[in-house]
Amino acid sequence: MTVEVKRITIRVAPELHLRLNQLAANQDVSLNTLAINALEAYAANRKETPTQLPLQELSALLAPVADADSVTEEELLRHARETRQRLWKERYEKITLAQTQPATSA
């Protein structure tokens, strides 16, 4: 029976190459086997990161609340604008404007 294998070639820094060789020797396996074990463990533990933001779920949560409270879009957008201006004052303004001041000599 022949097991089909695929070949991959990777380039690593000499320091990593040395460390991997030492690890393989310690485990009494080849560098190839060490790499396969590491890749299999990575693939098994890798959790797929979701990419689609749950906007539909957020909408199902918040749109009925806004409707029940008669919140208008204009009102909410004005609130968002005011929030932006408040965060600018609280978090960003001072440290940003410090970047625009010419350095003063002692």
Added chain:
Amino acid sequence: MTAPLRVFPDTGVLLAMIVFPKDRRGNLTLAGEALTLYNAGAYRLVIGQAIADELDEVLDERFPAHRAAAVSLLRPFAGQFIRRPTPREIADVLDSCTDPADAPVFASALIARPDIVLANDFAAFHTPVAKLLWARYGITVESLYGLLCVFGRRLRKV
């Protein structure tokens, strides 16, 4: 197969998509159509941490009873958010902003390098000086209507 367009939304359009996808009569709004396209995978949203910060504040103040649930829905995506800009990066875009409060968002968008900045705030994001900035970085700025034009759902107004 080409990769889906990367779209960086301003807080206002994100809120509109989430809270006002339909009008009082139950018809889809422009934001609702944009949400439908997003759910269909037509484009990818790239969220700035600066946008997430604003969204969190608005949720806390306007939807306090539902903030925790909303935040828990977004938490798995926090690692994908575009980092907050540095003071230097914010200072560098100040001249392109009519309101300095927009500078952190402008700077976040430049870090994200999306295909499209999506904003309905014409006085802030669609000014000639702002458009020059976007163009310099190969970014297009679109309104919700403009986004629907990109996907052939509306015709450009001449």
